Amino acid sequence: MRQIILRFSLTFILLVLAGQLWAQASPAWTEPFPPHRVIGNIYYVGSRGLASYLITTPQGHILINSSLESSVPLIRESVEKLGFHFNDVKILLLSHAHWDHCAGSAKVKEITGAKYFVMDGDVSVVESGGKTDFHYGGSPETLYKPTKVDRVLHDGEEVRLGDTVLVAHLTAGHTKGTTTWTTKVNEGGKPYDVVIVGSPNVNPGYKLVGNQAYPQIAADYENTFKVLKSLPCDIFLGAHGDYYGMEAKFARMKPGGENPFIDPTGYQSYVAERERAFRAELEKQSR
Ligand SMILES: [Zn+2]
Secondary structure, X not given: XXXXXXXXXXXXXXHHHHHXXXXXXXXXXXXXXXXXXXXXXXXXXXXXXXXXXXXXXXXXXXXXXXXXHHHHHHHHHHHHHOOOOHHHEEEEEXXXXXXHHHOOHHHHHHHHOOEEEEEXXXXXXXXXXXXXXXXXXXXXXXXXXXOOOOEEEOOOOXXXXXXEEEEEEEOOOOOOOOEEEEEEEEEOOXXXXXXXXXXXXXXXXXXXXXXXXXXXXXXXXXXXXXXXXXXXXXXXXXXXXHHOOHHHHHHOOOOOOOOOOEOHHHHHXXXXXXXXXXXXXXXXXXX
């Protein structure tokens, strides 16, 4: 009996540690990374570890992910380095309402006056500064400045600016409003489907079975994988560069060369691998 209790406490301590480790900032999150054009009017303006995207139009720009509060000056610098004005950001969007993607949103709104569009399932989380998050709401290190949402998005809705149309796909589970963004760009007379994955990840400590704070979590992940598999994808992007091998692809960029971010096969195998990880965890928790 004592051994069992000991084993239980050890498991508990390990779980808590894993959660805390995850909640701590990774050094790559705050490390600058060269801003670069991905394709068409889509630019990477994030850090090494946290992806932010600038989508430019003659009518102003869209920014996806404000990241940490300390990321905002880095993002601003990246935008200006590319020859654009940070103050021209008119719309701020989100991959999902975790602090590493949205803690800087209040600051971005304050500097640029951009309107903040958020998927309905994530609205209360960003407006409470992270407090209503089903998993991290009670962890002070994950909280941030509450930020007012200007437009509530629903699954399948479009965000338009200039000629650019972005579609918000609800891919929940990771958070209740996790959003995968898609758009179409033209380059060299060819059309490309762009997918910016919101996050299909099951974080350490997530309860997939009997989760009172989020009863439909497993069903939401199921739906997410259905949606992700159905999306046509040429250009594979995501909330963190490591989803799509950003650094290795960036290193392969050459003037006049093949665009390394065109990776439909990489997208399909990423989604398949993440689905296997979800199923393994679900099975483990269902035993
Ligand atoms: Zn997250």
